Amino acid sequence: MTLAELAVRLGCRLQGDGAVEVFRVAAIDDAGPGDLTFLSNPKYASRLPSTRASAAIVHDDSADAPCPTLRTRNPYVALANAIGVLTPPRQPASGISPLASIDPTASVGPDVTIGPFAVIGASARIGARTVVHPHAVIGAETTVGEACVIHAHVSIRDGLAIGNRVVIQDAAVIGSDGFGFARRDDGTHQKIPQVGGIIIEDDVEIGAHTAVDRPAIGVTRIGAGTKIDNLVQVAHGVKIGRHALLAAQSGIAGSTTLGDHVILAGQTGVAGHLKIGDGVKVNAKSAVFSDVRAGAHVAGVPAVDVETWRKAAVLAERLPALRRAIADLEARLRVIETRLMT
Amino acid sequence: MTLAELAVRLGCRLQGDGAVEVFRVAAIDDAGPGDLTFLSNPKYASRLPSTRASAAIVHDDSADAPCPTLRTRNPYVALANAIGVLTPPRQPASGISPLASIDPTASVGPDVTIGPFAVIGASARIGARTVVHPHAVIGAETTVGEACVIHAHVSIRDGLAIGNRVVIQDAAVIGSDGFGFARRDDGTHQKIPQVGGIIIEDDVEIGAHTAVDRPAIGVTRIGAGTKIDNLVQVAHGVKIGRHALLAAQSGIAGSTTLGDHVILAGQTGVAGHLKIGDGVKVNAKSAVFSDVRAGAHVAGVPAVDVETWRKAAVLAERLPALRRAIADLEARLRVIETRLMT
């Protein structure tokens, strides 16, 4: 594709020769002739002059490059679009595999793709243009919206509601039973039937091996535009706001509410029955054990304000030095005490 | 169902009008006419007077409510029973799907349900009334007891023993190879064949994406009544006692033994070759690196007695203040030293 065409497709301003052709996107150091590269992080600006790429996506205000450039206010979004245009993901063969098991009472919209050995339960509804990969299982009376992508080995249990343009990566489980047991007087545990619902709103993405549990009562809800990475635990009755980001191996215990635009970094945990305000950020490997006010940035176990955590983390390393300082003070004080006593 | 009938079913004492009808269970603040609510946590007692529910499950000693009540010594167990009576989970279509692959040498008990694309291996045995959901794979010579529920995409490898009334949530793996390698003299690693067994006793529940590894030698064992949440790692040769609770994303390294009634909170870890006594509780996000005596309650990394941890965690935040206190002492001492020297 010529750079001139691509500029139009991406809504970028072209600077330089629009007749140049590009075929794929490559990182600054790896790019060669025919490649389109990009500069979205100013930290790497010093490498642009030496790139061998045929063209580059850069910020409006970026310095001149050794190649033609596509200029935009948001180079990272332009990059996302460029990859979609130049190297779109492979699509599975369209149509409904004769090897799928689709209940006769299920409703399947137009232009739906269903792979071999997928199972669609009784009275389930699959919206138009949705792709169900091989081995996905969609339960009875569950609704999946339009233009969704349900990857291989996904389980979606019965009676749940999935919005439009939702992407669910391989082997995720939506609707596993919440971990709810009533302790009997003899110390054994009785299962509380987990028969509540799950609502996953539009434009949500859910990672591989992520589990979203259904509750006993009420619903578990994931707000529109929220993106969840791999191996994440979303327990029963959790409510997540809109446009939140949950990185890999994070976990949220039962009945906790997260606001809009919350960011949980990797391997974080949030305890149960808490309220985490809009825009809260939790640093990697931290654990939140109490409510967090909107806009806060926290870290540590238990998580505290990130500045407090940083100071304490630095000092934790200096604890041996602090102990030596105390021992030194004690020795000096003893000298003085002895002297004053005599 | 009338409250009078429900009182009999749940073994509760009815207080008020037994002719009232209830149709589902709802939380105190969400409940409306036709709903049965509950008060199992005294913390929420102040909300009961304003509930709009038609009836409530409460503790024997609970104050009067604005609606008829079902009274019991253990409201949480009554709640579990009430949900089971009023809104039982959907059951899959019974019978054996013609799309399942069942080895002719496998033995399948009476009233077993097997979903499409399930695979039952040679000489496997499935007990009466067990439900095998679509896409579950049960290996050769493995025994699954009576009245179990094996959810979709579960893998149970060959030669293992699963008890009665065991519930395994979607995509759990029972019998993956333990992580056992012998280091060769050149620094590469040779796989140790993991050919040991796994015994899962009666009434165990295992969460979605939980992995229970088989060992090279001997067995991995999970005691009766133990409940394991999602995304948990149970390594090769681990022995877990009876009625333990393991919350999501916890992990136990190889050959460790956990006693009865142990509780591991979310995202905890226990190192290998340890002995954790009966009734031990490990706080969330903690890691146990040494043996723990029965009855102990521990927290932190490495985990120590919870009271010690609490004091240290509070002080960790105050480290900057401690450092300032030391600097202040030093300055004052220097003044005195100077004065005494002159």
Added chain:
Amino acid sequence: MTLAELAVRLGCRLQGDGAVEVFRVAAIDDAGPGDLTFLSNPKYASRLPSTRASAAIVHDDSADAPCPTLRTRNPYVALANAIGVLTPPRQPASGISPLASIDPTASVGPDVTIGPFAVIGASARIGARTVVHPHAVIGAETTVGEACVIHAHVSIRDGLAIGNRVVIQDAAVIGSDGFGFARRDDGTHQKIPQVGGIIIEDDVEIGAHTAVDRPAIGVTRIGAGTKIDNLVQVAHGVKIGRHALLAAQSGIAGSTTLGDHVILAGQTGVAGHLKIGDGVKVNAKSAVFSDVRAGAHVAGVPAVDVETWRKAAVLAERLPALRRAIADLEARLRVIETRLMT
């Protein structure tokens, strides 16, 4: 098998009666007549004199035993070989199941085993002697080498390259989309298509529920001989060297590079865009937030040199005592100040 035969098979030196027969391998305390036991950890040497085993694998320099011995420089490797000889893992029925779905354009090598309901995509290539268990899904244009074992419910997406003798445990996902989103000016997120590749070199093992993400650009790579445990996150664009060991529930964020022979213990995390040198060891439950030089051994959150961490961890428990020491110094200093002032 007689001990004399086994000595030849394992390349060990026989000491004692070679006519003794052994049938399985058992731990020192569990072994009885007919069992071969082993002593690979000198810590357990005191138990050898009382073993009831018929024979034992021991180190060349080990003391005499009450039974015949097989002597070697590396008893742990001999143990691995002995288990393979005496109790080899069950093999699935060989051949290609008529219930598998194999695209007519796929290429399947000689002596390949494919289980029921496995799916092999268009133009995929499966090397000789590879075993594909039931329900594994191998994407279009993906290559799997020779003598691999792909367990049940594994997803390998399209266009990826898997080497020879690679073992992938149940339900692992290779090629899920990296967690890459471009933030739009309104705070919502646009998916960056993840169309890069994955290269898994020879002799790699990947655990149950482990996810290896594909990147938007370039490749994710796992070096030859590296072994990865269960529930591990390998994010997009990560490069792992040769013969590394990643224990369960560890996670590596995007674009980080690990050297050869790196060891990540259980529940560790490594942040994105870092360089971790050859031979680095990270203790359990630690999180690495900056580059680590080759050969370092680190621990803690954030991870520091293990000796520094050990001292700080010990002192963290003693923080209350340190605070009391400071308070005591203050009181004594006040006494002196008062006295000097008067």
